[in-house]
Amino acid sequence: MTTTSDVSGVPATKPAPQLLPLASNVVVLMLGLFGMFALTLHDLFFSVDAGLWNKDEHSHGPIMLGLAMWLMYQRWQEFDGKTDGTAPGAWLAWVMFTIGVVFYVPGRALNIIYFEVFAFLPMIIGVVALIGGWPLLNKLKFPLFFLVFMVPIPGFVLDPISHFVKLHISVTVSEILWWLGYPISHTGVVLSIGQYQLLVADACAGMRTLFMLEAMGIFYLNVVRHSSMLRNVMLALLIVPISFLANMLRVLFLALLTYHFGDEVGQGYLHGFAGIVLFVIALVLTISTDGLLRWISDKRSTPAPQGAAS
Secondary structure, three states, rough: OOOOOOOOOOEEEOOOOOOOOOOHHHHHHHHHOOOOOOOHHHHHOOOOOOOHOOOOOHOOOOOHHHHHHHHHHHHHHHHOOOOOOOOOOOOOHHHHHHHHHHHHHHHHHHOHHHHHHHHHHHHHHHHHHHHHHHHHHHHHHHHHHHHHHHOOOOHHHHHHHHHHHHHHHHHHHHHHHHOOOEEEEEEEOEHHHHHHEOOOOHHHHOHHHHHHHHEEEEEHHHHOOOOOHHHHHHHHHHHHHHHHHHHHHHHHHHHHHHHHHHHHHHHOHHHHHHHHHHHHHHHHHHHHHHHHHHHHHHHOOOOOOOOOOO
């Protein structure tokens, strides 16, 4: 076994690991940003006016944030480049910080929670750029992109699309149950089954729910890391009808519960359980579709057997 030594003949030793492997100015900056967004997180959970993450249609926000942070940590562990601020692209940090301030200041001053939450994205991108430049940004590009799904989208943007989705889910559920012999009809997004009326709300089948399921499907794609680009694109596109089908089955399940067991059961604790069923159905359909695509891909890539020589 050989040992390395410097020109003075003294054996070289590895530097002792630092308690904080980041520059002190970066640590101070991160603490400042944490203080800024701690106020925003408080409003998202506890504010009477802006407590969006306590509402069903926005309750996926903290889940998306947690998944993005976990994935960022995992990807960062795989990074072996420079993290001392000397990597190319560190200048981008100040551009991102400026964009973040432009959104955060009016958002905080005017109580526009959408601006406040969005400001977190350029700020965290700026911190990553300041630490590792382009190489680290490239390594963490998916977790940084995934943070988009935690940002609440204003109602005036999603409500028209949500109404379109809810209307088609109402029509589909009505047609299926009518075909099965149930006394059901619909008026817009209101289902009338027996003596009960059910409103297909955003939390049940709106665009926000589809948006959340699409986010989970994209997260699944990144975790499994398929090498086939065609397979990734196909599965990403198929997540949209999978999400629609999962939402439709949830509404169908709730309509049947209400018809057979009454409004208290259909809108009680089983209503929340139906949300869990929604995610289970979407996950099973996504994994099953992925397995089908893998089977088709393997079958197409398997060469046909050679005929027997005569």
